[in-house]
Amino acid sequence: MKIGCFLSCEESGPRELVEQAKRAEAAGFHALWISDHYHPWNDEQGHSPFVWSVIGAIAEATSLRVTTAVTCHAVSIHPAVIAQAAATSAVMLDGGFQLGVGTGEALNEHILGDRWPEARVRREMLEEAVEVIRMLWHGGQRSHHGRHYTVENARLYDLPDEPPPILVSGFGDEAVRLAARIGDGFITTAPDEQAIGLYRSEGGRGPIQAGTKVCFMADEEEARRTVHTLWPNEGLPGELSQVLPTPAHFEQACELVTPDHLKTPVGPDIRRHIESLQQYADAGVDELFVQQIGPDQDAFFGEWAEEVLPTFARAGSGVR
DSSP: OEEEEEEOTTTSOHHHHHHHHHHHHHHTOOOEEEOOOSSOSSTTTOOOOOHHHHHHHHHHHOOOOEEESOEEOSSSSOHHHHHHHHHHHHHHTTTOEEEEEEOOOHHHHOTTSOOOOOHHHHHHHHHHHHHHHHHHHTOSOEEEEOSSOEEEEEOOSOOOSSOOOEEEEOOSHHHHHHHHHHOSSEEESSOOHHHHHHHHHTTOOSOEEEEEEEBOOSOHHHHHHHHHHHOGGGGOOTTHHHHOOSHHHHHHHGGGOOGGGOOOOBSSOHHHHHHHHHHHHHHTOSEEEEEEOSSOHHHIIIIIHHHHHHHHHHHTOOOO
C-alpha cells in the first residue's frame, strides 16, 4: 500500500497547504489528497480556501500527483465549471491530477439557498454531473439538457492530453454500486473490506484510495485533546455529516462526542500508528492518504514519515 499525504483545507490556510505539499514531497510521500470544502466542519479548524487556487500553486511547487477528496458538483458549483477547473489543474500538473467526486454535504452546498436533495437524488445528480464533465473533456462545442443540469454551447479550450481519472466516493451499498458503474476508482475513509469487495464485485476497476488521520505527538493525552478539539465530527454517526448545514450545527452535535468515540491513532507510539494504517492495506486499499491533525507538522514530516513510509514500502502490502 502506498502512503500519500492528505492536505486539510479545513485546518490550514492556502500558503500552509503549499508548504505542506513541498514537505510531503521531500519526505517521500507517494502523492497528495486535498479536501474541497466551502466551510470547515467547525470554527476551531478555522480555514477553507478555494481549492483550485491552491492546486495551481501546488503544481508549481511540487511534482506530486494531486487528487481532490472530494469535489461535489451538486448545488453550489455547476459540473461544467468543475470540468474546466479540473482540466486546467490537469494541464498545470502535467497530467498528474485526479478528480475525486462525491454527493457532498449540506455544510457546503446549502450556501446559495437551494434545497438540499435526499440521498437518492444526490446520487442521480452525481451520475449526471460525471457525464457532463466527461462530455466537456472530449473537446469541441458541447450541449447537454438533462434532468438536473443544462449546458449550452460550452467548449473547454485548454485540455490535458488525456482526461483525468474520476474517482468516486461512496458510503452505503447504493453509492458503492454507483462508484463501480461510473468511476475510474473508488474513494473511502474507512478500512471497509465489505464496501471494497462490493465495489470490485460490481465491476469496479481502478485504484482503491482511502483517507485517514493521525495525531503524532510526544504527549499522548495532549494529542487526544487535540483530536477532540479539532475533529470531534469524526465521531458523529450515520448521515449527520451529510445533512447538518453549518459549522455551528456540527459544534452542537459534537457536544455529545467524547474522546473515547474517536479512533484516530494518537501519541508517540509509531507501532500503533502502523497497526492502524495496516487495517487499510488488509481491507484492499491501494493508496492511503494520511493527515496529521494539529500544529505539530514537524514531527509528522520528520520522525513519523521516516518510520512509517519505509515500513509500508518494504512490506509491499499495497498496490493490488
